[in-house]
Amino acid sequence: MISCFRQIQILNIVKQSNDKFPNATKLTFCDDFEVPRDFIILDSNHIFPLKKITKLSIECHHFSFEQLIELLQFTSNVHTLKLDSIIILHRNNSNLIQQNPLTQLVSETNIITKVTIHKEITLEKIQLLTAVFRRMEKLTITLFKQDLESIAHFLLSKPNNDTRYLFSSWISKQRSDLMIILINLIRSKKLCDYILKVIN
Numbered sequence: 001m002i003s004c005f006r007q008i009q010i011l012n013i014v015k016q017s018n019d020k021f022p023n024a025t026k027l028t029f030c031d032d033f034e035v036p037r038d039f040i041i042l043d044s045n046h047i048f049p050l051k052k053i054t055k056l057s058i059e060c061h062h063f064s065f066e067q068l069i070e071l072l073q074f075t076s077n078v079h080t081l082k083l084d085s086i087i088i089l090h091r092n093n094s095n096l097i098q099q100n101p102l103t104q105l106v107s108e109t110n111i112i113t114k115v116t117i118h119k120e121i122t123l124e125k126i127q128l129l130t131a132v133f134r135r136m137e138k139l140t141i142t143l144f145k146q147d148l149e150s151i152a153h154f155l156l157s158k159p160n161n162d163t164r165y166l167f168s169s170w171i172s173k174q175r176s177d178l179m180i181i182l183i184n185l186i187r188s189k190k191l192c193d194y195i196l197k198v199i200n
Contacts, residue, residue, distance in 0.1 A: 022049060027075070028057040031084070050074040057082040064089050065097060065128070072106045081112050085119035086128070094128040107132045113165070116140040123150045130155075130162040140170040148178055149185055156191035 027050075056078045058068060064087045072078065088094060097103055112133045117125075121141050130136065143151055148171075155163055171178070179198050186194055 023052070024049065025052055026055040026057070027053045029060050029063060031059045031061060051077060053078055055080040055082075059084050061085060061087075063087065069097070069100070069103050069106050069132070072110055073102060076109055077111065079111055080114045081133070082116045083118070086117060086121065086125045088125075088128075094124050097128060098131050103132060107134060111135055113137040118142065120144050120147075121151075122147055123154060126151050126154060127162075130160075130166070134162055135165050136163075137165050138168040138170070139166060140172060142172050145178060145181075148181060152182055152185055153189065153191065156186065156194075157189075 051074070053075045054077055056071075056075060059082075061084050063084075066089055068083070088097065098107075110133060113135055115129060115133055115136055115138070117129075117140070119142060121143055126141070129139075139155075141151075154160070155166065155169055171182075179196065183196060185191070
């Protein structure tokens with residue numbers, strides 16, 4: 001009951017804040033931001049000038065990729081995107097999402113160049129990311145050891161029209177032995193010219 005009351009309080013406070021943030025350029029949905037789906041899409045634009053937003057951060061673990069697409073149609077100037085994870089609703093898969101007319105529109109119009117995903121990611125989700133964010137230049141991800149080869153092969157193989165602008169990939173929170181696997185993979189398959197740096 002306390003959580004429900006707090007959620008209603010937050011909604012009321014935010015709704016009373018119309019036109020209070022006319023110069024906002026960064027929008028973050030925090031992990032405990034629990035609001036109805038319609039609120040995010042319909043009311044956000046009355047509170048923030050969504051066209052001015054250039055940095056978008058989704059820290060909510062329950063925020064689906066489909067919701068992200070709906071939001072991005074109103075935030076066409078976002079160039080930096082940070083996601084806690086990529087959640088695809090159970091009834092959909094990444095191919096169906098890509099075939100959606102709204103997704104196709106967003107993939108043509110967005111100018112996102114920097115993408116960060118904090119939680120582990122799979123090849124299917126990487127393929128979805130690169131199909132939707134075709135102008136992506138820098139990608140930061142965390143991945144499982146068993147996914148390293150397939151993801152590296154996809155990102156580094158030529159030609160790949162969806163990754164033609166990608167020049168920097170960061171793999172966070174990994175052990176140094178994974179870098180050895182990555183180096184051997186790149187060399188053996190002759191995937192690309194590269195500079196590899198291990199930080200800390």
